[in-house]
Amino acid sequence: MNLKLSTRLDGVAESATLKMNAAARELSAKGVKVYNLTAGEPDFPVLAPVKEAAIGAITGDFNKYTPVNGTLELRKAISKKFLKDNALEYAPEDVIVSAGAKQDIFNFLLAVVSPGDEVIIPGPYWVSYPDMVKLAGGVPVTIDAPASHGYKITPEQLKGALTKRTRAVILNSPSNPTGGVYSRAEQAQLAKVLEGTDAWVVSDEIYEKLVYDGEFASFASLSSDAFARTLTVNGFSKTYSMTGWRLGYAAGPKKLIAAMALLQGQSTSGASSIAQKAALAALELPDGAFRPMVEAFRKRRDRMAEIFSQGGGNFSFVRPAGAFYFFLNVERAYGKSYNHDQLIAGSDDMAFYLLNTAHVGTVAGKGFGADDCLRLSFAVSDAEVEEGSKRIVEAVEKLK
């Protein structure tokens, strides 16, 4: 028998973040206390009104398939949110609700990418973007945004990456993994470069509410040109701690939303009816509802910055302005060893060393296109941030 898998999967990697999270959990399962800084989700609970709405949906028999693009009441609430928070005028018909922002981005790529089309991705990037582009038959074109520029690309870099084959550009501010936040003016410069091109833009705004320095701006709100070419993506995972509920949404030009709905209708259909009722309650929460979480994240970020600044000169970093990740440069330790001959040659070795000797789970930067760094989540308890960071400092000091 020769049962084959599709060539579509050739060159597609397992998500580095999920892989490290699994390794850290495996060690915990053996009874080892692991300081797990790999999490891509808040440690805060889902707020009570959201839980109650979900329970109400179940007891109220809200069990049936919903429309493919989401319930009208939720799309209306999302359209109101866009106007209030982002000054974006999307009608409910311009909105699609999906099983996570991840599905929206995937649907988008399947809808617009033809074989060989290029999709520009500023790096360091969220691990899934390049692999999703490959699955859609496209070619990821990454641009390296240097730490010296806050891990943000310049208009000149974007211009240099555009070709006749460019089909789309994926922007993510605040960024996973760097925490970089583009100012309105910086985004406006990028928008200007795209004028006159046929490039779509995905603006992945899933960390919108998690901003500690500076101000969040929606790419589509920059100009009518930006509005016409942009798919604005957001979701409930990060702001409302609803990662497991699987609910995201996107809004954009009618032609694009219709194509995405066509794909969704032939694959997963509408998102969970229960999660959609819960999401409606989430959008009705008062503005300050998630502020305690944001303040807790800010304090943890500041504490990490303090610990690594005093880290014996082994580290450097750009202080994250948003999201909940600390992107720590550890390359000064590369070339050093432990146990006499175990060489640390890159971020995979470093993440492995820290997990197995210091029992700290981190994610190697390699999967994000930055082998000089580790990604540390501060969406974990204060104690884990404190002890995990200190253990990293001590473990790196021990390398010879």
Ligand SMILES: Cc1ncc(COP(=O)(O)O)c(C=O)c1O
């Ligand atoms: C940048 C970015 N976009 C999208 C997602 C996916 O979010 P969702 O849970 O809504 O699929 C994540 C999750 O880690 C993310 O970091």
